[in-house]
Amino acid sequence: MRVVGLGPGPARWLTPEAAEALDAATDLVGYGPYVDRVPARPGLTRHATDNRVEIDRARHALELASAGRSVAVVSGGDPGVFAMAAALFEAVEAGPAVWRALDIEVHPGISAMQAAAARLGAPLGHDFCAISLSDNLKPWELVLRRLTAAATGDFVIALYNPASKARPDRIFQAFDHLRTLKDPATPVAFARAVGRPDERIRIAALGSADPGLADMATLVMIGSSETRLIDRPGRDPWIYTPRQAGGAR
Amino acid sequence: MRVVGLGPGPARWLTPEAAEALDAATDLVGYGPYVDRVPARPGLTRHATDNRVEIDRARHALELASAGRSVAVVSGGDPGVFAMAAALFEAVEAGPAVWRALDIEVHPGISAMQAAAARLGAPLGHDFCAISLSDNLKPWELVLRRLTAAATGDFVIALYNPASKARPDRIFQAFDHLRTLKDPATPVAFARAVGRPDERIRIAALGSADPGLADMATLVMIGSSETRLIDRPGRDPWIYTPRQAGGAR
Incomplete structure (x- = not known):
């Protein structure tokens, strides 16, 4: 069976390996909106499920594979x-x-932070962390500990799952916490649905940014102390993090 | 101009967008081995340079673009x-x-940590950091500070540039440091040249791993406290980091 990364959305970011895996599958398993991205065709059974049952979805895929089906488990971004x-x-x-005897191949994909970084300039040009703000699978205290560590280490921070319908306030709490640890002038970007028709980019400074700009489709990028803006005529500035750091220039 | 990610090597991981950018270019600029991955064709001028002059290479590309050429700056992995x-x-x-008035588009690619993760199982399934051990652009003290923060935050750690000919000892020093901070049983993987003919995977525990397994083509993956192995018959174990953490299971 194969676990396939669809990337952020557009076909131009779907790897040939992933495309081939989708073509070869007899069964697609995944969250509805991801399964819907793959066109229907004869011989392909589509098993779309609700987002909240990832582990059940995984078991279902493993049962199908054990029964001899060619299963592709689909995921947005990088699985x-x-x-x-x-x-x-x-x-x-x-x-x-x-x-454990099954052949399980994972096919990587472009993840949201990479699409966001490409659109913004080069914010991930130096050491960075990726943190999910979802706390239905870990205690919020661990999220705060990791935000603290990321600030202490002066990493660029990519925040996944910044808000959900059930927990719209998590990104506000995360910003409140980071504001106690980082320079208010730190560049921040809200990169929503990059590569899709409803793409929207907002650039701000940590001290004055509105965390309410983040929804479920947003990747939030927070700079290190070295991250900077390059102004340009008539367009959003580029954001980048130099390769040099800590006075080694 | 376009900054193009070639991915880890094989064509099956090159995005259609990147392939199109290579096809449309009049001039390729990049480190020799990356430029060499793109087949020669009439109308394409290839500007291969030594690895040590990235900033000169960037300026050269910008000059060509300013002169009206269609430039593709090529990079391994994700640019x-x-x-x-x-x-x-x-x-x-x-x-x-x-x-600043140039159109500069960055085309993301599959990065080494993603190829390594796909091959190993799902080690990046939860919060992680990416740290470059190269210290020709930052002081070694900053690397140590970031390793400390990554351990304190209990992140999975992906180490890029673990060794170079000039500094073969950096990965040894990094392991010495991490061994003072993390459980010796922590899973570690050395994922070398993933996707290329000379691919080699080695899995070990932090306490007993030989850092000398890392060379310039190796991505070193170091688990969090939650990262675990799944044994399977006749093959390397899978390594994965559960989505649950900190007792939220």
Whole structure:
């Protein structure tokens, strides 16, 4: 079976390997909107599920694969980054021994932070962290500990899952916390749905940014102390983080 | 001009967008081995340079673009992750004002940590950091500070540029440091040249791993406290980091 990264959305970011895996599958398993990205065709059964049941979805995919089906588990972005691959291996670990004998191939994809970075300039040009603000699978205290560590280490920070309908306030709490640790002039970007028709980019400074700009489709990028803006005529500035750091210039 | 990510090597990981950018270019600028990956064709001028002159290479590309050429700056992996995009924007910032009016598009690519993660299982399934051990552009003290922060925050750690001919000992020093901060049983993987003919994967525990397994083509992955192995018959174990953490299971 194959765990396939669809990338952020547009076909121009879908790797040939992922495209081939979708073509070869007899069964697609995934969250509805991702399954919907793959065109229907004869011989392809589509198993679309609700977003909240990742582990059940993983088990279902493993059962289909054990029964001899050619299964593609689809994921937005990179399945290895806050997506289906970890859920799948959780299911394997807890499941019957035969699942460990399956061929499971993970096909990487362009993740949201990469699409955002490409659009913004080069904010991930130097050491960075990726943190999910979702706290339905970890205590909020751990999120705060990681934000503290990311600020202490002066990493660029890419925040995934900054807000959800159930927890719209998490990104506000994260900004409140980071404002106690970082320079208010630190560049921040809200990169929403990059590469899709409803793409929207907003650039601000940490001290005055409105965290309410982040929704479920937004990747929030927060600079290190070295991250800077390059103004340009008539357009948003570029944001980049130099390769040099800590006075080594 | 376009800054193009070639991915880790194989064509199956080159995005259609990147392939199109290479097809449309009149001039390719990049480090020799990356330029060499793009087949010669009539109308394409290839400007291969030594690896040590990234900023000169960036300026050269900007001069060509200003003169009206269709320039593709090529980079292995993702140009936004420890690669050419940051060097390019450094050159723009320090260069003539006309460079700020250029159209500069960055095309993301699969980065080494993603290829390594896909091969290993799902080690990046939860919060992680990416750190370059190269210290020719930052003081070693900053690397140590970031390793400390990454351990304190209990991030999975992806180490880029773990060793070079000039500094073969950096990865040894990094491991010595991490061993004072993390459980010796922490899973570690040395993922060398993933996707290329000379690919080699080695899995170990932090306490007993040989850092000498890392060379310039190696991505070193170091687990969080939650990262675990799944044994399987006759093959390397899978490595994955569960989505749950900190007792939220």
